[in-house]
Amino acid sequence: MTTNLNLPKLELEEYELENGLRVILNRENSIPVVSIAVYYDVGSRNEPEGRTGFAHLFEHMMFQGSENVPKAGHFQYVMKAGGTMNGTTSSERTNYFETLPADQLPLGLWLESDRMRSLAVTQENLDNQLEAVKEEKRLRYDNQPYGKIFDLLGEMVYKNFANAHSTIGSMEDLDAATVEYVQEFFRIYYAPNNAVMVISGAFETGRAKELIEKYFGSIPAQPKPPPIDVTEPEEVAETYKEYVDKLAPLPAFLMGWKVPARRTLEFNALYLAGKLLFGGDSARLYQKLVKGEESVTQLFGFTDERRGPSGIIIGAIPKPDKDLDKIRGVIVDEIKDLAVNGPTDEEMSKLRNQLVNMGVRSNQSSLSRAQNIAEYALYDGDPHLVNSEIETLVQITAEEIRNAVDKYLNTENRALLDILPADETDQ
Amino acid sequence: MNEDFRKSIPAPLEAIPFDIPRPYETELANGLKIIIVEDSRHPIVTMRLAFRSGEIDDPKGLNGLTSAMTELLNEGTGKYSSRELAERIENLGANLSVSAGLDNTLVRASTLSAYRGEVLDLIAELVLRPTFPENELNLYKQNAIEGLKYQRSQPDFLADEQMAKAVYGDHPYGTNSPNEKEIEKITRDEIIELHKRKFIPNNATLIAIGDVRSETFENEIEGLFGEWKKGEVEQANLPAPPERAERELTIVDRPGSSQANIVLSNLAISRNDPDYFRVLVMNQILGAGASSRLFMNLREEKGYTYGAYSRIYAKRHLGSFEATSEVRTAVTGESLKEFFYELDRIRNEKPSEDELIDAKNFLSGVFPIRAETQGGLTNLIVAQMLYDLPDDYLQTYREKVNAVTGEEVQRVANKYVLPDQIAMVIVGDAEAVLPQAREFAQNIEIVDAKGKPKSMEIFENDPSAPTMDIGGAWALSIDFQGQKMPVTLVLEQDGDSISGKMESMIGEGEVQNGSVKGNKISASVSSDFQGQSIELIFKGTVDGDSMTGTISTSMIPAPMEFAGKRT
Numbered sequence: 001m002t003t004n005l006n007l008p009k010l011e012l013e014e015y016e017l018e019n020g021l022r023v024i025l026n027r028e029n030s031i032p033v034v035s036i037a038v039y040y041d042v043g044s045r046n047e048p049e050g051r052t053g054f055a056h057l058f059e060h061m062m063f064q065g066s067e068n069v070p071k072a073g074h075f076q077y078v079m080k081a082g083g084t085m086n087g088t089t090s091s092e093r094t095n096y097f098e099t100l101p102a103d104q105l106p107l108g109l110w111l112e113s114d115r116m117r118s119l120a121v122t123q124e125n126l127d128n129q130l131e132a133v134k135e136e137k138r139l140r141y142d143n144q145p146y147g148k149i150f151d152l153l154g155e156m157v158y159k160n161f162a163n164a165h166s167t168i169g170s171m172e173d174l175d176a177a178t179v180e181y182v183q184e185f186f187r188i189y190y191a192p193n194n195a196v197m198v199i200s201g202a203f204e205t206g207r208a209k210e211l212i213e214k215y216f217g218s219i220p221a222q223p224k225p226p227p228i229d230v231t232e233p234e235e236v237a238e239t240y241k242e243y244v245d246k247l248a249p250l251p252a253f254l255m256g257w258k259v260p261a262r263r264t265l266e267f268n269a270l271y272l273a274g275k276l277l278f279g280g281d282s283a284r285l286y287q288k289l290v291k292g293e294e295s296v297t298q299l300f301g302f303t304d305e306r307r308g309p310s311g312i313i314i315g316a317i318p319k320p321d322k323d324l325d326k327i328r329g330v331i332v333d334e335i336k337d338l339a340v341n342g343p344t345d346e347e348m349s350k351l352r353n354q355l356v357n358m359g360v361r362s363n364q365s366s367l368s369r370a371q372n373i374a375e376y377a378l379y380d381g382d383p384h385l386v387n388s389e390i391e392t393l394v395q396i397t398a399e400e401i402r403n404a405v406d407k408y409l410n411t412e413n414r415a416l417l418d419i420l421p422a423d424e425t426d427q
Numbered sequence: 428m429n430e431d432f433r434k435s436i437p438a439p440l441e442a443i444p445f446d447i448p449r450p451y452e453t454e455l456a457n458g459l460k461i462i463i464v465e466d467s468r469h470p471i472v473t474m475r476l477a478f479r480s481g482e483i484d485d486p487k488g489l490n491g492l493t494s495a496m497t498e499l500l501n502e503g504t505g506k507y508s509s510r511e512l513a514e515r516i517e518n519l520g521a522n523l524s525v526s527a528g529l530d531n532t533l534v535r536a537s538t539l540s541a542y543r544g545e546v547l548d549l550i551a552e553l554v555l556r557p558t559f560p561e562n563e564l565n566l567y568k569q570n571a572i573e574g575l576k577y578q579r580s581q582p583d584f585l586a587d588e589q590m591a592k593a594v595y596g597d598h599p600y601g602t603n604s605p606n607e608k609e610i611e612k613i614t615r616d617e618i619i620e621l622h623k624r625k626f627i628p629n630n631a632t633l634i635a636i637g638d639v640r641s642e643t644f645e646n647e648i649e650g651l652f653g654e655w656k657k658g659e660v661e662q663a664n665l666p667a668p669p670e671r672a673e674r675e676l677t678i679v680d681r682p683g684s685s686q687a688n689i690v691l692s693n694l695a696i697s698r699n700d701p702d703y704f705r706v707l708v709m710n711q712i713l714g715a716g717a718s719s720r721l722f723m724n725l726r727e728e729k730g731y732t733y734g735a736y737s738r739i740y741a742k743r744h745l746g747s748f749e750a751t752s753e754v755r756t757a758v759t760g761e762s763l764k765e766f767f768y769e770l771d772r773i774r775n776e777k778p779s780e781d782e783l784i785d786a787k788n789f790l791s792g793v794f795p796i797r798a799e800t801q802g803g804l805t806n807l808i809v810a811q812m813l814y815d816l817p818d819d820y821l822q823t824y825r826e827k828v829n830a831v832t833g834e835e836v837q838r839v840a841n842k843y844v845l846p847d848q849i850a851m852v853i854v855g856d857a858e859a860v861l862p863q864a865r866e867f868a869q870n871i872e873i874v875d876a877k878g879k880p881k882s883m884e885i886f887e888n889d890p891s892a893p894t895m896d897i898g899g900a901w902a903l904s905i906d907f908q909g910q911k912m913p914v915t916l917v918l919e920q921d922g923d924s925i926s927g928k929m930e931s932m933i934g935e936g937e938v939q940n941g942s943v944k945g946n947k948i949s950a951s952v953s954s955d956f957q958g959q960s961i962e963l964i965f966k967g968t969v970d971g972d973s974m975t976g977t978i979s980t981s982m983i984p985a986p987m988e989f990a991g992k993r994t
Binding site for chain 2: 008033067068077081099294297357
């Protein structure tokens, strides 16, 4: 079952402003919409001990106004123009993006440049956003069943503090922040030479370049941010832990493995192995546990993709009174089978079709194109990978998948987190 | 370099027109409607087979039957087992799923265009020849019942459940989920019968968007679905929803909850109502987004919440208007006051010209963004079909938004936002919520998380009961995540107000806003915890020299229980 598809290639133009801001233009005029994505090279991986949660706090600060844009003005201007926007924070980066009617490109560039050059880092805004972050933590983590378990597993898988701590961070660290420190954080990490900007959608190239120079050209470069070390020893930090989750209606567990960095051959092979194990209804573990044994109501898994050592996580919410060890035994056995026998021919053909489909689909909207391009530009220094990465993945062999599974997943070197409801008889 | 250009918002460039493609439409002899949009930008196809019947068409007494039938469609057919179906679909790299909504049922598929024939074939297989195996039905039931347990731990679900009941009563929109017993009693025979009655071609539309040629694809559809037998489309006989003359409040008690989920709702419009665009603009001004009035007031100005919104659920029959927010428990009353202020204001004043323009710009601006992907455009066309919207609905969408006037906004607000007859549901700690919410409703009911009524009295204090003497020193033991933590509480009583101090190994706190009613004490304690100031909510019940109760704080999700004695 070969597809014989020549994947459509995105048209890219890459250049750098004098102040070091890397710009990538992806012109695609079929719908009069334009997306801007600005990716700053700062995430929780850049936070030292005692300063956790700063990257995420900044994502909030970036909506608090700048020299010419009032507090909360950013999202209001975007909405009033008929656009959508947001920002997110991960271990690897902080990103900001908006999608606008194509004629509103100047608005987007004005808003993004104003906060890059003149964010209002004041005590009042800082206090205000500390409260907002606490409210968010309450809503998303504290008041949610199973809300904290992925952060706990991260602490078990990774030994290096840079990798192990959560993005939401510690409230004590945030409360201890002085406005001077926050200003310094902004100066270093939110500099044009520490960012990538992608414009994707309907625009006229010459006009876009003029506007970019006009709005961003005069923002001064800053010294390089301090180097970071995200290296990890091979072993996981902790192999077993129990956690009582008072809101959880049922017990659950998570298993985590440490794997090599994104885009290494081994990571790619493990990413594909993950699809075979837990991706979709035909996946091996779904067929064994949700069907088959019928012992699990929810099965989930994902790769925690990072520029440094990364992770693979598999979790389940079993049915009441099921033997959790037995379920974990099934997972371990299935990994072993993949490590010994490798994927079947049918599975290899499935992976190819899924990769091609995903490659096409994820480039449909201007926003997801801008985001895909920005990641390759920021993490790998090469936006053109957006046009070749699917082919790289398609070329990975069954033997390469088998080897990687054998080396990284078929091992006792893994973390296991048991989540217990506060009172099982209370349900 | 002169940087004055930064001082004001830049002018837009020349606008680029957006023309939404007109689809190719046809119909098979058996009544199956077909809509095709050719779009060869990407080598993929998105398909929907949409049925104009949904959960509200469940036969009487058989709640949940449509969902069960739908979920089981891809769990076995004449040719394939559940596993074979999953493998065939995923081996093509395609996606195929089925789901039922209140009004409609949708088969969704997307695939590389190279495999569109195979995928269409699989759609035909599971729609025309499902076998509904008994073992798959049993598994479905088990998982649905487990899923319900999880849902019941979610405040949103609890709020929806009570609100649906309050607004719609016995109308089928009044049920947001079948209960365990209803799931339990579903049988294979009933599923087969429902499938036969509802899955008929003259009740369905097949929509395909993407890299296809209309004529060839139409032929492929004809080949697979041409023999499908026509049936009789049944019209649901729906009871009228209840009328409400006053505000009614249902509190769902979640003891110790750090937040109160507030939902206000009343009946509004159907999806094909001529007032639709006016209501859309009105709702945009009032509460649809982060620059709307509710958000600006409750979040940006008052800081009560992470968000506050209003929505229009324009369904096939009778839709509803809803306003919601999750607020800190302590500001429940203040939040209700602001909600009603805004609901009154949108009715009593014409919106400003700026607000009107901003709302219209937003709605017409995001329209092309929603149509950017195949999936997005498909969803727009599906809605147009299923709700019998005019042929030029998508082409004239932005014109109709832009034609709405301020007078019309005020008129539809008066017609569809009904603060004096609104239904209110609050999921939160009833003991803390009731005194704050009481003045806003004429009728109040309290229920537990399973929907069982709770006696109001346990939350009221008998005014004639003597106020107990609770002064003195108390030695309490708190259950902190399975560990016992000793706490000393020294209270001073002055009439029914109390003050004092709390001491524990983690720090010292000041008792504030304390009060005693009968044998119940409530107070907040501001305490210093590892250099950080936190607020604890303290609630106790005194029996002689013994006291039991809970301490809750936003830092810990569930309340901590305590017990102890006067020393």
